[in-house]
Amino acid sequence: MPVTLSHTGDMNPDEFRQYGRQLIDWIADYLTHPEQYPVLSRSQPGDIKAQLPAAPPEQPEPMDKILADFENILLPGVTHWNHPGFFAYFSVTGSMPGILGELLMAALNVNAMLWKTSPAATELEDVALDWLRQMLGLPAGLDGVIMDTASISSMVAIAAAREALDLDVRRRGLAGRADLPRLRLYVSDQTHSSVEKGAITLGLGQENVVKIPSDTDFRMRVEALETAVRSDIAAGYKPFFVCATVGTTSTTSIDPVPEIAAIAQKYNLWLHVDGAYGGMAAIVPEMRHVLAGAEQADSIVVNPHKWLFTPIDLSALYTRHPDVLKRAFSLVPDYLRTAEGDAAAVKNLMDYGVQLGRRFRALKLWMVIRTYGQTGLAARLREHVRLGQQFAGWVDESPNFERMAPTPFSTVCFRACPASVPEAALNGLNEGLLTAVNETGEIYLSHTNLGGEFTLRLAIGNIRTEERHVARAWECLREGLTRLQKPPGLL
Amino acid sequence: MPVTLSHTGDMNPDEFRQYGRQLIDWIADYLTHPEQYPVLSRSQPGDIKAQLPAAPPEQPEPMDKILADFENILLPGVTHWNHPGFFAYFSVTGSMPGILGELLMAALNVNAMLWKTSPAATELEDVALDWLRQMLGLPAGLDGVIMDTASISSMVAIAAAREALDLDVRRRGLAGRADLPRLRLYVSDQTHSSVEKGAITLGLGQENVVKIPSDTDFRMRVEALETAVRSDIAAGYKPFFVCATVGTTSTTSIDPVPEIAAIAQKYNLWLHVDGAYGGMAAIVPEMRHVLAGAEQADSIVVNPHKWLFTPIDLSALYTRHPDVLKRAFSLVPDYLRTAEGDAAAVKNLMDYGVQLGRRFRALKLWMVIRTYGQTGLAARLREHVRLGQQFAGWVDESPNFERMAPTPFSTVCFRACPASVPEAALNGLNEGLLTAVNETGEIYLSHTNLGGEFTLRLAIGNIRTEERHVARAWECLREGLTRLQKPPGLL
Numbered sequence: 001m002p003v004t005l006s007h008t009g010d011m012n013p014d015e016f017r018q019y020g021r022q023l024i025d026w027i028a029d030y031l032t033h034p035e036q037y038p039v040l041s042r043s044q045p046g047d048i049k050a051q052l053p054a055a056p057p058e059q060p061e062p063m064d065k066i067l068a069d070f071e072n073i074l075l076p077g078v079t080h081w082n083h084p085g086f087f088a089y090f091s092v093t094g095s096m097p098g099i100l101g102e103l104l105m106a107a108l109n110v111n112a113m114l115w116k117t118s119p120a121a122t123e124l125e126d127v128a129l130d131w132l133r134q135m136l137g138l139p140a141g142l143d144g145v146i147m148d149t150a151s152i153s154s155m156v157a158i159a160a161a162r163e164a165l166d167l168d169v170r171r172r173g174l175a176g177r178a179d180l181p182r183l184r185l186y187v188s189d190q191t192h193s194s195v196e197k198g199a200i201t202l203g204l205g206q207e208n209v210v211k212i213p214s215d216t217d218f219r220m221r222v223e224a225l226e227t228a229v230r231s232d233i234a235a236g237y238k239p240f241f242v243c244a245t246v247g248t249t250s251t252t253s254i255d256p257v258p259e260i261a262a263i264a265q266k267y268n269l270w271l272h273v274d275g276a277y278g279g280m281a282a283i284v285p286e287m288r289h290v291l292a293g294a295e296q297a298d299s300i301v302v303n304p305h306k307w308l309f310t311p312i313d314l315s316a317l318y319t320r321h322p323d324v325l326k327r328a329f330s331l332v333p334d335y336l337r338t339a340e341g342d343a344a345a346v347k348n349l350m351d352y353g354v355q356l357g358r359r360f361r362a363l364k365l366w367m368v369i370r371t372y373g374q375t376g377l378a379a380r381l382r383e384h385v386r387l388g389q390q391f392a393g394w395v396d397e398s399p400n401f402e403r404m405a406p407t408p409f410s411t412v413c414f415r416a417c418p419a420s421v422p423e424a425a426l427n428g429l430n431e432g433l434l435t436a437v438n439e440t441g442e443i444y445l446s447h448t449n450l451g452g453e454f455t456l457r458l459a460i461g462n463i464r465t466e467e468r469h470v471a472r473a474w475e476c477l478r479e480g481l482t483r484l485q486k487p488p489g490l491l
Numbered sequence: 492m493p494v495t496l497s498h499t500g501d502m503n504p505d506e507f508r509q510y511g512r513q514l515i516d517w518i519a520d521y522l523t524h525p526e527q528y529p530v531l532s533r534s535q536p537g538d539i540k541a542q543l544p545a546a547p548p549e550q551p552e553p554m555d556k557i558l559a560d561f562e563n564i565l566l567p568g569v570t571h572w573n574h575p576g577f578f579a580y581f582s583v584t585g586s587m588p589g590i591l592g593e594l595l596m597a598a599l600n601v602n603a604m605l606w607k608t609s610p611a612a613t614e615l616e617d618v619a620l621d622w623l624r625q626m627l628g629l630p631a632g633l634d635g636v637i638m639d640t641a642s643i644s645s646m647v648a649i650a651a652a653r654e655a656l657d658l659d660v661r662r663r664g665l666a667g668r669a670d671l672p673r674l675r676l677y678v679s680d681q682t683h684s685s686v687e688k689g690a691i692t693l694g695l696g697q698e699n700v701v702k703i704p705s706d707t708d709f710r711m712r713v714e715a716l717e718t719a720v721r722s723d724i725a726a727g728y729k730p731f732f733v734c735a736t737v738g739t740t741s742t743t744s745i746d747p748v749p750e751i752a753a754i755a756q757k758y759n760l761w762l763h764v765d766g767a768y769g770g771m772a773a774i775v776p777e778m779r780h781v782l783a784g785a786e787q788a789d790s791i792v793v794n795p796h797k798w799l800f801t802p803i804d805l806s807a808l809y810t811r812h813p814d815v816l817k818r819a820f821s822l823v824p825d826y827l828r829t830a831e832g833d834a835a836a837v838k839n840l841m842d843y844g845v846q847l848g849r850r851f852r853a854l855k856l857w858m859v860i861r862t863y864g865q866t867g868l869a870a871r872l873r874e875h876v877r878l879g880q881q882f883a884g885w886v887d888e889s890p891n892f893e894r895m896a897p898t899p900f901s902t903v904c905f906r907a908c909p910a911s912v913p914e915a916a917l918n919g920l921n922e923g924l925l926t927a928v929n930e931t932g933e934i935y936l937s938h939t940n941l942g943g944e945f946t947l948r949l950a951i952g953n954i955r956t957e958e959r960h961v962a963r964a965w966e967c968l969r970e971g972l973t974r975l976q977k978p979p980g981l982l
């Protein structure tokens with residue numbers, strides 16, 4: 001049925017109803033059986049583009065045709081992050097209540113830049129982030145603000161730390177100033193690349209992001225941190241920021257936050273805790289310890305869009321210094337002044353970050369937290385951790401595989417290491433194994449590099465992943481290894 | 492009906508179907524009659540928060556209750572950007588096909604950081620942005636990449652310009668370097684605050700954002716630009732970036748882009764064109780001239796979420812130097828390396844900006860462009876401009892109102908100026924008038940400050956705004972003025 005369009009105005013509401021219901025039904029079916037699709041798209045570079053017209057349509061096109069193209073052209077090019085066999089990177093979930101939240105957000109389409117431009121969006125953000133803070137066991141006095149991604153959250157945290165130096169950087173900038181020392185940040189060799197990218201963006205320079213070596217368990221070596229800070233001070237640098245990670249990207253290792261906090265306090269560094277993935281585990285009462293020390297942080301990031309069933313994007317940044325954040329970022333032209341803002345009677349979200357435009361993201365988080373409740377969220381996270389530990393156990397018991405790192409959460413680093421294959425050939429073998437299992441379409445794993453060793457990562461975080469899916473992944477890996485080891489003549 | 496929840500897994504799909512359909516129906520009704528709500532929320536600071544529990548729910552809550560709270564507690568705190576009487580800031584639209592696009596995006600929940608993690612998201616982004624480029628009449632050779640907001644687009648453009656200087660800023664940073672000159676950017680006194688905020692964020696310093704005065708029509712004075720650049724060079728500064736705006740935020744003035752481009756070329760400045768709002772008008776064939784000169788830009792931003800009926804957020808950044816953008820931002824840790832990326836066979840979107848996480852935003856833009864077609868989009872923009880010109884005409888004809896700036900698009904700057912009120916009292920009168928009309932709940936206007944004069948802004952950009960709504964706004968304003976001018980005794 002073609003959509004009726006006048007020369008002005010939106011779609012016909014009856015047609016919106018019809019196609020909206022059709023999409024809701026499609027989504028319900030899709031999410032019930034995402035495993036009907038290969039998890040990793042089989043598209044080759046350029047496949048999708050080749051099927052799409054090079055020029056935009058002159059005339060309106062019927063929604064039936066658009067949705068048919070979605071299904072026939074685009075869908076084969078989608079890698080299914082919803083597939084229960086998605087174990088790559090960090091496995092995430094846009095849960096059903098989260099999807100309903102996104103639908104409402106899109107319909108309301110408010111820009112929550114100012115309190116006035118949607119009071120509910122601003123106030124619900126405060127409430128939902130305070131709920132999350134409580135669930136994580138973090139102390140009162142940490143104020144939350146929603147960002148789009150952890151990349152932005154961490155960059156904003158570094159910018160706040162820079163502002164807190166009182167070096168007049170906001171007004172005068174960093175360049176061409178004889179009075180400014182070289183500023184230095186400290187991360188570990190396992191810290192997420194976005195912290196380094198944030199420092200590059202802020203004009204601090206990649207070489208001033210000092211990568212502290214980690215120990216054999218991939219945790220920042222605190223004595224090396226202190227040595228680096230002291231030697232930098234002696235060399236005339238100004239250390240100002242350290243990032244500790246709870247759940248690093250490669251191995252999900254947990255930096256010794258309390259010890260790093262002590263160094264931060266001793267040398268007056270801004271302590272940022274990146275708990276984008278692992279921090280969320282603190283919702284599980286018996287895992288609350290993973291955020292030990294974070295209560296001393298100047299800023300903390302956790303990502304509900306990573307491991308709290310909230311559709312991408314929603315990153316929560318907490319800080320004990322919202323005033324500093326505001327000093328770093330608030331810039332209010334006349335046309336954005338409001339009586340409430342001038343009277344400081346409200347929080348205007350645009351004052352706390354780079355972006356003026358802000359979606360009503362709190363709505364989806366609020367719907368997710370209420371739908372599952374604290375116990376329901378904790379139960380799901382606990383189950384993911386149980387599945388991860390179980391898989392780690394299978395690896396440990398197998399003579400043909402070995403674990404490459406501790407498994408504090410639900411992500412397992414491992415590799416195949418059959419006795420018949422010499423050490424020097426293991427990287428090639430595991431790279432081949434990764435390709436082989438990903439080509440099955442049943443599972444999708446990613447990799448990392450640990451001390452030069454090609455390492456497989458199996459990350460569990462999808463709300464639809466059950467024990468049988470993890471068991472099947474293990475089967476695929478063992479089958480894949482067997483196939484790879486067969487002498488070519490027997491094929 | 493309470494939602495049935497096991498200890499793991501998502502909502503029951505049948506319940507998702509039920510509540511999804513319910514929301515689709517609610518949205519269809521809502522968008523058919525958004526004027527049933529006051530356009531500007533009547534909430535007072537703290538009203539919403541006071542009605543929400545301070546602690547998160549322990550147990551799962553039924554979706555019926557959540558949606559009832561949405562309607563009873565949150566909705567009164569929503570300012571209705573969908574209301575046809577929303578004339579504040581820039582009036583935007585999340586059209587019905589755009590909402591359906593957001594629904595699908597949320598359901599797929601892909602992270603398009605790498606081509607591999609969803610080839611369709613990456614390739615559709617190229618196609619949809621190339622369609623938009625063609626619609627705007629911009630030359631081939633401008634590569635597009637989707638950002639969340641114009642704030643980020645402009646910041647990224649400045650960062651690319653900084654990188655293009657070949658001063659090793661990425662590696663060495665800006666601070667503590669005797670070899671670096673003070674870098675300077677040029678904007679007009681009408682340029683959007685986000686450009687200044689971008690420069691602050693990048694460590695360039697607010698005082699190095701030189702605000703060139705504008706002429707009586709609020710257009711950057713080109714001779715003043717050249718004078719400033721020359722005097723800065725003489726003083727040892729390094730000018731490197733100039734922003735020209737097509738449709739400034741306050742008055743929607745159009746900077747003389749061709750002349751600014753000539754200065755940019757002469758002094759080797761990166762030319763950034765901010766067409767976030769006004770640039771979109773180039774889709775209307777007879778208005779294509781508004782982007783004259785933009786074909787010479789190094790980067791251009793236009794915002795489909797502003798005036799192309801796409802739900803927030805989606806900003807399109809075009810550049811002739813995607814290689815420079817990549818040099819500024821690409822940072823690929825081992826765990827994000829892919830065979831396709833290593834072979835440079837694909838574009839990995841994470842290489843072109845700050846954020847690693849990227850939603851499948853192209854999908855909604857593609858659905859909007861196809862649903863309306865070029866002619867349908869142009870017809871809607873043309874109608875908005877017609878309505879704006881009509882309102883401007885009413886102002887011009889009235890003895891009690893005056894226009895405060897030219898009206899090149901659909902946004903009118905004006906004020907009440909009845910002969911009975913002395914000039915010195917006009918600011919107070921207009922501030923009172925703005926409050927009075929916004930309190931009606933029928934219309935929502937915002938203001939700006941033009942040379943010290945409190946100015947009302949009526950911005951037309953909502954797909955549901957018709958001539959009758961604009962006429963009603965005019966009526967409200969005249970009625971409001973009459974009420975304000977009545978001697979108190981007659982109340």
